[in-house]
Amino acid sequence: MAKAGATSRPTRIQREKRQAIFEAALNVFSEKGLRGATLDQIAKAAGISKQNIVYYFNGKEAIYSELLEGLxxxxxxxxxxxxxxxxxxxxxxxxxxxxxxxxxxxxxxxxxxxxxxxxxxxxxxxxxxxxxxxxxxxxxxxxxxxxxxxxxxxxxxxxxxxxxxxxxxxxxxxxxxxxxxxxxxxxxxxxxxxxxxxxxxxxxxxxx
Amino acid sequence: MAKAGATSRPTRIQREKRQAIFEAALNVFSEKGLRGATLDQIAKAAGISKQNIVYYFNGKEAIYSELLEGLxxxxxxxxxxxxxxxxxxxxxxxxxxxxxxxxxxxxxxxxxxxxxxxxxxxxxxxxxxxxxxxxxxxxxxxxxxxxxxxxxxxxxxxxxxxxxxxxxxxxxxxxxxxxxxxxxxxxxxxxxxxxxxxxxxxxxxxxx
DNA sequence: GTCTATAAATCGATAGAC
DNA sequence: GTCTATCGATTTATAGAC
Missing domain, CATH: 1.10.357.10 (Tetracycline Repressor, domain 2)
Incomplete structure (x- = not known):
């Protein structure tokens, strides 16, 4: 299936997962900074596997940028x-x-x-x-x-x-x-x- | 010879080298943060090889801690x-x-x-x-x-x-x-x- | 003391089964 | 969509020649 971050309409589960990742990323990034944070920490905090996070976002920096932009x-x-x-x-x-x-x-x-x-x-x-x-x-x-x-x-x-x-x-x-x-x-x-x-x-x- | 960071009296060259490393580390750490900074960047900024830095300090965190403490x-x-x-x-x-x-x-x-x-x-x-x-x-x-x-x-x-x-x-x-x-x-x-x-x-x- | 070479660990990212 | 397995890059740290 198409990558989740694409421009097409997101499903409910996609929105929820992305939201959970943002929430976890906010915790980790605000404590450790961009470079101090690891995908493992974010994944653990979000209760999602690291590989699944990569499925929803184009890498660590993308999470950070979109989080910042959205706020x-x-x-x-x-x-x-x-x-x-x-x-x-x-x-x-x-x-x-x-x-x-x-x-x-x-x-x-x-x-x-x-x-x-x-x-x-x-x-x-x-x-x-x-x-x-x-x-x-x-x-x-x-x-x-x-x-x-x-x-x-x-x-x-x-x-x-x-x-x-x-x-x-x-x-x-x-x-x-x-x-x-x-x-x-x-x-x-x-x-x-x-x-x-x-x-x-x-x-x-x-x-x- | 004994490790440079030991408690014995430091020679002039040791003090100068350590000072150059501190100066470079201050530049890099203040810009990138502890985890964002790498030994390579500090070494390049100090004009010293990475391995030589390790000779003078017990790792990256030691430079950071001693720098902070000294200030x-x-x-x-x-x-x-x-x-x-x-x-x-x-x-x-x-x-x-x-x-x-x-x-x-x-x-x-x-x-x-x-x-x-x-x-x-x-x-x-x-x-x-x-x-x-x-x-x-x-x-x-x-x-x-x-x-x-x-x-x-x-x-x-x-x-x-x-x-x-x-x-x-x-x-x-x-x-x-x-x-x-x-x-x-x-x-x-x-x-x-x-x-x-x-x-x-x-x-x-x-x-x- | 300084160097080359490299080990060891961490981490981001990808491949492919299901 | 989610998983296991693993690659590849980066980076810290060490070994050993000189």
Whole structure:
């Protein structure tokens, strides 16, 4: 029969198998990185034989690339949803809140993207220079507009976005270190505490 | 003759060779990660044969571990130097300044530590739970003391330190993304701009 | 100390039976 | 579609000459 990855309509079992492989691959890749992960580990995690995985995907890199690609839009959606029409402070704090939620609920995805960018982002291709830059420029322009109108204190909007990325994603990517430093007592409220901290910092910085 | 890595006094040539290997390994490991790096790549970068590298180190993991270990104290030194005796705001801004300097001048080291923590920090061992936690707790107590004295606005000192780590290291670890988003025009002043931004944000947050 | 040669292990990928 | 068996490439590590 035709290879499963072809353009023809996938059957139910094909979709389920591919989904199981993606789920297992997300676990393994986010822990070990692309080169650190082996097909055996993914196969074991998915409960599927290694050879069967090869039947569904064109090799290890294909799993990785398709996984990354499939997560991209979801990953930038919080920033995409930042709207010119809302209240400036509320829009920015909602953005922070959604980013903290993602760090709490999608730490594997966060680490996947972090490792990819850290190691040169060869598979994100030119997307950083084109799509991501365009998105950030667009939202930075909105924020700059609010500042011109006097609705926010003036500050560099690009670095504001970088600082939000950095602070929120830190709690996913370096969660191990955060938990180690906070200790067992305080680490169970780390995401709420982080959001409260970042919110407080941004309000004091951005209030006109 | 005895193996080079032994406890006996190393000769000059041994030190130089080991240093060249460390330098090459830092390049390769920070770009590819532990498992993505090969001895061949390190050997080529160091201008030494692969077999000769094995003569000086007990395998790839030994190079990695010793490299990490050797950088540890330097890596935390900016925080260690934060002194109770100085002016509170000045001490914190000096800390930020030194961290930004490290992101600018030691991005390879930053990415090395980032990858290690991101992937579970198996080689940093219990150091995070003991040494690092003790250091952060000590400095957080100093900062908390300043707040009690009314010399700084009250805010969670642990999350303050996390946010400084996150924002400063972001410019080393994700420099590729930062440069892509800022574009060729603005990215050449990114470290100065970042320091100015973070400083401004912290002053507004911490001023009593 | 440095080299050539090669062993040994790991891993991605393929062939072919059912 | 899933399996067993195995190839081939890569890579770590070792043996031994010089």
């Amino acid at each position: 991209l839009e979801q990953w930038v959606s919080p920033l995409r949803d930042l709207s010119e029409d809302g209240d400036p402070m509320e829009e920015i704090l909602t953005y922070v809140s959604r980013k903290i939620e993602m760090s709490r609920d999608m730490p594997r995805e966060s680490r996947l993207f972090a490792t990819e960018v850290l190691h040169g982002a060869p598979r994100l291709g030119d997307m950083l220079n084109t799509d991501l830059k365009a998105l950030v420029d667009e939202k930075a322009a909105i924020i700059a507009g609010w500042m011109v109108e006097g609705r926010l204190a003036t500050i560099d909007p690009h670095h504001l976005i970088f600082s939000i990325w950095a602070m929120t994603q830190h709690y996913a990517d370096f969660d191990l270190q955060v938990q180690a430093v906070l200790g067992p007592v305080r680490s169970d409220t780390r995401f709420e505490d982080a959001e409260a901290f970042i919110t407080h910092m941004l309000v004091r910085t951005l209030r006109p | 540890l104290e330097q890596w935390v030194s900016p925080l260690r130097d934060l002194s109770e005796d100085g002016d509170p705001m000045e001490e914190i801004l000096t800390y930020v300044s030194r961290k930004i300097e490290m992101s600018r001048d030691m991005p390879r080291e930053s990415r090395l530590f980032a990858t290690e923590v991101l992937h579970g920090a198996p080689r940093l061992g219990d150091m995070l739970n003991t040494d690092l936690k003790a250091l952060v707790d000590e400095k957080a107590a100093i900062i908390a003391g300043w707040m009690v004295e009314g010399r700084l606005a009250t805010i969670d000192p642990h999350h303050l330190i996390f946010s400084i780590w996150a924002m400063t290291q972001h410019y080393a670890d994700f420099d590729l993304q930062v440069q892509a988003v800022l574009g060729p025009v603005r990215s050449d002043t990114r470290f100065e701009d970042a320091e100015a931004f973070i400083t401004h944000m912290l002053v507004r947050t911490l001023r009593p």
